[in-house]
Amino acid sequence: MSEIVLQVDRLTKRYGSLVAVNDLSLEVHEGEVFGFLGPNGAGKTTSINMMCGLLRPDSGRVLVHGDPITGGSADIRARVGVCPQEVTLWSKLTCIEQVEFIGQMYDVPGRVARQRGERLLEELDLIDKRDKQAHTLSGGMKRRLNLVMALVHDPDIVVLDEPEAGLDPQSRVKVREYIQSLARHKTIILTTHNMDEAERIADRVAIIDQGELLVLDTPEALKNSIGEGDVVEIALDGEEDMRTRYSASLQEQMGAQAIVQAADGTLTVHARDVVNLLPAIIDELNKTGLKPTGMHLRESTLEDVFIQLTGRRLRE
Amino acid sequence: MRIWSVFVKSLREQSRDLLVLGLTLVFAPLFVLIYWLWFPSGSTTYTVLVINKDQGVELDDGTTWSAADEAIQAIESVTYADGNPMLTVKPVAGRNEAEKALRDRSGLVFIDFSEDFSRTVQAIRQGSTSLSVPLTFGGDLTNPYYPVAAILATGAVDHYVQVTTDHQPLVTYLEEPLGASGTRNEFEIYVPGLLVMGAILLIFQASMAVAREVEAGTLRRLQITRVSAFELMAGTTAVLMLVSIVATLLTYLTAVALGFHSQGPLWLAVVISMVTTFSIIGIGLVMACFARTVAQAFVVANFPFAFLLFFSGTAFPLPRMTMFTIAGQGIALNDLLPPTHAAIALNKIFTLGAGFGDVLYELIALTVLSLLYFAVGVWLFQRTHLRAEG
Numbered sequence: 001m002s003e004i005v006l007q008v009d010r011l012t013k014r015y016g017s018l019v020a021v022n023d024l025s026l027e028v029h030e031g032e033v034f035g036f037l038g039p040n041g042a043g044k045t046t047s048i049n050m051m052c053g054l055l056r057p058d059s060g061r062v063l064v065h066g067d068p069i070t071g072g073s074a075d076i077r078a079r080v081g082v083c084p085q086e087v088t089l090w091s092k093l094t095c096i097e098q099v100e101f102i103g104q105m106y107d108v109p110g111r112v113a114r115q116r117g118e119r120l121l122e123e124l125d126l127i128d129k130r131d132k133q134a135h136t137l138s139g140g141m142k143r144r145l146n147l148v149m150a151l152v153h154d155p156d157i158v159v160l161d162e163p164e165a166g167l168d169p170q171s172r173v174k175v176r177e178y179i180q181s182l183a184r185h186k187t188i189i190l191t192t193h194n195m196d197e198a199e200r201i202a203d204r205v206a207i208i209d210q211g212e213l214l215v216l217d218t219p220e221a222l223k224n225s226i227g228e229g230d231v232v233e234i235a236l237d238g239e240e241d242m243r244t245r246y247s248a249s250l251q252e253q254m255g256a257q258a259i260v261q262a263a264d265g266t267l268t269v270h271a272r273d274v275v276n277l278l279p280a281i282i283d284e285l286n287k288t289g290l291k292p293t294g295m296h297l298r299e300s301t302l303e304d305v306f307i308q309l310t311g312r313r314l315r316e
Numbered sequence: 317m318r319i320w321s322v323f324v325k326s327l328r329e330q331s332r333d334l335l336v337l338g339l340t341l342v343f344a345p346l347f348v349l350i351y352w353l354w355f356p357s358g359s360t361t362y363t364v365l366v367i368n369k370d371q372g373v374e375l376d377d378g379t380t381w382s383a384a385d386e387a388i389q390a391i392e393s394v395t396y397a398d399g400n401p402m403l404t405v406k407p408v409a410g411r412n413e414a415e416k417a418l419r420d421r422s423g424l425v426f427i428d429f430s431e432d433f434s435r436t437v438q439a440i441r442q443g444s445t446s447l448s449v450p451l452t453f454g455g456d457l458t459n460p461y462y463p464v465a466a467i468l469a470t471g472a473v474d475h476y477v478q479v480t481t482d483h484q485p486l487v488t489y490l491e492e493p494l495g496a497s498g499t500r501n502e503f504e505i506y507v508p509g510l511l512v513m514g515a516i517l518l519i520f521q522a523s524m525a526v527a528r529e530v531e532a533g534t535l536r537r538l539q540i541t542r543v544s545a546f547e548l549m550a551g552t553t554a555v556l557m558l559v560s561i562v563a564t565l566l567t568y569l570t571a572v573a574l575g576f577h578s579q580g581p582l583w584l585a586v587v588i589s590m591v592t593t594f595s596i597i598g599i600g601l602v603m604a605c606f607a608r609t610v611a612q613a614f615v616v617a618n619f620p621f622a623f624l625l626f627f628s629g630t631a632f633p634l635p636r637m638t639m640f641t642i643a644g645q646g647i648a649l650n651d652l653l654p655p656t657h658a659a660i661a662l663n664k665i666f667t668l669g670a671g672f673g674d675v676l677y678e679l680i681a682l683t684v685l686s687l688l689y690f691a692v693g694v695w696l697f698q699r700t701h702l703r704a705e706g
Contacts, residue, residue: 110321
């Protein structure tokens with residue numbers, strides 16, 4: 001097992017009566033991409049703000065390489081690079097000027113910051129905007145520059161809060177590839193409510209909801225935890241109680257070989273060889289009088305894990 | 317090193333915000349120009365409303381002599397040292413017309429010459445020592461210009477009557493102006509106040525510069541770097557100081573070009589202005605600690621702005637409320653406001669020809685207040701904006 005670079009120990013944060021993060025404990029290992037998955041308002045941003053020293057926890061602590069980050073030395077804080085969800089740039093400074101400036105704030109010599117900044121701008125396809133002021137950039141370019149700002153001081157740990165949010169498809173692919181390339185030599189912690197993003201990038205995923213850590217494991221292990229196999233989704237026309245009865249009857253018939261759930265007018269059946277179970281599913285459906293309006297067969301995802309854990313979809 | 321980086325970054329931002337930079341640089345010079353245009357003769361000319369009911373008297377040679385006409389000429393002949401008129405006469409038909417003009421402020425004082433004004437003057441001239449010349453005057457006593465206009469106009473009539481009747485005044489007044497105060501015109505009197513007001517206005521820019529970082533979220537980015545509150549404040553302040561130096565020099569050049577003369581050394585006035593600016597920026601930084609947006613910073617800064625302008629003696633003189641005395645120097649409540657010392661020091665230099673030693677107390681007070689406000693600003697900034705949120 002590689003070295004623990006960041007340790008979260010019983011972290012709790014309250015805002016009045018709302019518990020934003022409740023007794024969160026986890027460890028992040030050197031060189032891994034650690035994903036925080038959860039719906040909006042789950043406590044992801046609050047958690048990472050405490051992890052990088054921007055927010056003081058009510059209780060608990062965060063250790064970076066064994067040293068506390070809150071109230072700790074600037075050296076410890078400098079080992080973490082943060083790319084916030086909001087674009088935070090100096091609108092009147094050019095790309096290279098702000099990269100150089102933020103580097104200098106971490107005591108990176110001006111020349112080094114400039115060279116490093118140019119390399120990062122090159123890597124994120126921003127080099128031709130080197131001398132353009134930030135306010136003239138498109139939204140996608142600003143988000144990429146936001147990412148460059150987190151890296152110019154060459155931190156060990158990079159914290160990315162919703163790095164793909166607000167990006168056009170082209171920029172999303174670019175940023176995703178770049179994060180994967182970074183993962184070869186840095187530890188990355190990213191928050192997302194995009195299961196696809198987490199599944200593609202993260203080595204381990206922590207699913208968080210209402211401030212509580214629900215599960216933490218590799219994406220594969222999490223998906224296996226709800227049973228190996230695929231998923232069939234059938235959109236159904238009819239009364240809610242009819243769908244519920246159908247779901248219960250199908251579950252009874254399938255027994256342990258499948259997990260059947262009904263939500264939002266959709267029946268979801270998760271099973272190892274789900275294709276071979278389709279005739280039986282349709283037979284049972286014909287008996288109920290419910291009419292299928294669509295059918296979709298797919299591999300199971302982290303969203304299925306979330307639904308299994310909470311009974312809700314991630315985007316609810 | 318980090319201070320220098322913050323300075324360069326702030327300078328770049330400032331130089332690219334041409335509207336704000338332009339307004340900051342031209343504000344005080346523009347006001348100097350406007351005041352100069354406001355007083356074409358350098359000072360105010362007070363309008364005297366004259367109701368002339370005097371019937372005059374027939375002299376031995378058969379001609380009619382009007383003492384009121386001569387008294388009116390005496391009023392019109394009152395001038396400043398440079399020969400420009402202090403009073404201008406506006407004839408009105410009666411009391412109603414005079415009161416309307418007073419209400420409209422198209423006149424400052426009325427003088428009512430009675431029907432027997434000439435007859436009485438003539439009688440005194442011919443030896444009737446028991447008589448007194450009747451003269452009615454009045455105006456809006458809440459108008460700050462009224463007392464000046466009333467004293468000047470009635471004084472002119474009084475002097476005319478004494479000369480005409482060959483009577484010696486009971487008291488002979490000899491006025492001795494302090495320094496060059498006797499030769500200063502109103503435009504020159506306003507210049508120090510305009511300079512201090514230009515410095516006070518920087519409170520908005522100082523507080524808004526910091527609030528802009530908070531509102532844009534860039535301060536959160538800086539919060540986890542190695543930069544300290546002192547470095548951020550010092551770098552930001554240095555740029556504002558640079559801008560204010562240019563603005564102050566432009567103001568002086570404009571004033572001098574329009575005829576302003578300083579009795580004392582101009583470099584000393586510039587130094588006073590600089591230290592005043594530093595203290596105002598310090599107060600602006602303190603205000604920024606109570607704001608999270610530029611709009612909030614603007615609203616919050618209005619509060620000290622009003623105090624600094626109206627309670628320091630910059631806008632108009634205020635009595636000192638001495639609280640205690642240190643080494644013979646009375647310390648008043650408004651001494652906590654840097655413009656109080658700046659207004660006194662600049663007046664000493666410009667009008668009274670004061671040198672370095674004469675304004676040393678004000679310079680020390682300004683420096684101490686500047687350092688105090690800057691230190692409070694840094695401390696508050698560290699606690700409110702640079703610490704991890706609680």
